[in-house]
Amino acid sequence: MALVPPYIARLAPYEPGRSIEEVKRAYGLKRVVKLASNENPLGPSPRAIEAIRSHLTGVNRYPSGGHDLRERLAREFDVKVANVIVDAGSDGIMSNLIRTFLCDEDEILTTEAAFGGFQVLARSRGVAYRTVPYCDWRYDLKALANAITERTKIVYLANPNNPTGTIFTRHEFDEFYRHVPERVLILMDEAYFEYGRHNPRYPDSMHYRYDNVITLRTFSKVYGLAGLRVGYGFAHEDLITHLHKVKLPFEPSGLAEVAAIAAVDDREWLHHTLELNARGMRELMERLPSFGLHPIPSEANFVMVPMESPQAAKAMFQALISRGVIVRNLSGFGLPQCLRISTGSDEEMAMLFETLAQQVHT
Numbered sequence: 001m002a003l004v005p006p007y008i009a010r011l012a013p014y015e016p017g018r019s020i021e022e023v024k025r026a027y028g029l030k031r032v033v034k035l036a037s038n039e040n041p042l043g044p045s046p047r048a049i050e051a052i053r054s055h056l057t058g059v060n061r062y063p064s065g066g067h068d069l070r071e072r073l074a075r076e077f078d079v080k081v082a083n084v085i086v087d088a089g090s091d092g093i094m095s096n097l098i099r100t101f102l103c104d105e106d107e108i109l110t111t112e113a114a115f116g117g118f119q120v121l122a123r124s125r126g127v128a129y130r131t132v133p134y135c136d137w138r139y140d141l142k143a144l145a146n147a148i149t150e151r152t153k154i155v156y157l158a159n160p161n162n163p164t165g166t167i168f169t170r171h172e173f174d175e176f177y178r179h180v181p182e183r184v185l186i187l188m189d190e191a192y193f194e195y196g197r198h199n200p201r202y203p204d205s206m207h208y209r210y211d212n213v214i215t216l217r218t219f220s221k222v223y224g225l226a227g228l229r230v231g232y233g234f235a236h237e238d239l240i241t242h243l244h245k246v247k248l249p250f251e252p253s254g255l256a257e258v259a260a261i262a263a264v265d266d267r268e269w270l271h272h273t274l275e276l277n278a279r280g281m282r283e284l285m286e287r288l289p290s291f292g293l294h295p296i297p298s299e300a301n302f303v304m305v306p307m308e309s310p311q312a313a314k315a316m317f318q319a320l321i322s323r324g325v326i327v328r329n330l331s332g333f334g335l336p337q338c339l340r341i342s343t344g345s346d347e348e349m350a351m352l353f354e355t356l357a358q359q360v361h362t
């Protein structure tokens with residue numbers, strides 16, 4: 001259609017994981033579990049639910065645009081409010097980064113098969129999008145450093161990475177950073193930070209405080225608030241000031257903001273979530289191989305399983321979904337031969353393994 005530029009005409013939209021209700025209807029199932037979108041199976045903290053309840057009657061008023069949450073996060077992470085941005089999910093901040101920092105001739109550099117949400121946002125701007133291959137399913141930071149050109153403006157790094165679950169180490173990042181010119185913005189996507197941080201080799205990008213690094217995190221994963229859409233970022237105050245010029249003024253919503261503030265305060269819930277996740281990850285790593293599935297060791301709340309072919313991945317996806325277990329097909333990320341499986345509650349994990357056992361024996 002002549003109304004849109006060619007890069008929009010050929011853009012495929014981001015495809016989210018299938019919902020439980022949709023799958024129940026499509027396959028006539030009573031019980032369906034979703035292990036497809038790296039959500040928190042426990043749900044949000046009870047304190048967050050209480051905060052939402054007590055603010056429901058105030059939804060006739062416009063929200064503050066995240067001011068109270070910025071203050072809470074600044075205190076939590078010992079930075080100035082001017083260094084913090086909050087928005088409708090870390091996707092919202094990524095979208096603003098793309099609008100704020102890129103000119104037509106700039107290019108974006110990242111790994112092949114990066115997080116699908118970022119791929120779509122980046123390609124929607126019509127600038128060059130260049131990638132380098134993974135090395136053993138990990139970001140190849142040496143190759144990325146070598147691939148930086150005069151035109152490179154944003155380098156996108158997700159750590160832990162989605163969909164592989166792998167991390168790059170502090171040592172690898174330090175080496176990489178030495179090769180990055182100051183005019184290049186490093187977008188550190190730490191959506192799975194709370195899961196990865198316990199590895200002593202994990203580089204918490206907040207400790208660096210470099211002027212050309214922005215760290216993005218989210219309330220969608222460990223905090224269980226994916227449905228409310230709230231994420232946050234830290235960077236040099238000049239960078240945050242520019243982002244605020246293009247940010248929609250009333251994001252995140254008021255309910256998302258009060259829920260996020262309450263969620264930060266509930267350390268017990270966080271601990272509980274991380275414990276459940278550690279158990280789920282152990283089970284996935286130990287039990288999947290007996291079904292011929294070999295997950296890549298992961299530092300997040302999901303594992304990626306490469307299969308022998310796209311057909312094999314599709315067949316496994318179909319077999320599971322038709323029996324009520326939704327996992328993630330990674331075609332949209334550019335890895336049609338791989339599946340991704342998130343951790344679930346103990347009951348959900350049991351259903352995954354029962355279903356795999358039925359599938360193997362039919």
Ligand SMILES: Cc1ncc(COP(=O)(O)O)c(C=O)c1O
Binds near residue numbers: 090
């Ligand atoms: C690496 C990564 N970044 C960002 C996001 C988006 O998170 P949000 O819900 O905060 O927009 C996700 C969600 O799956 C993700 O995996």
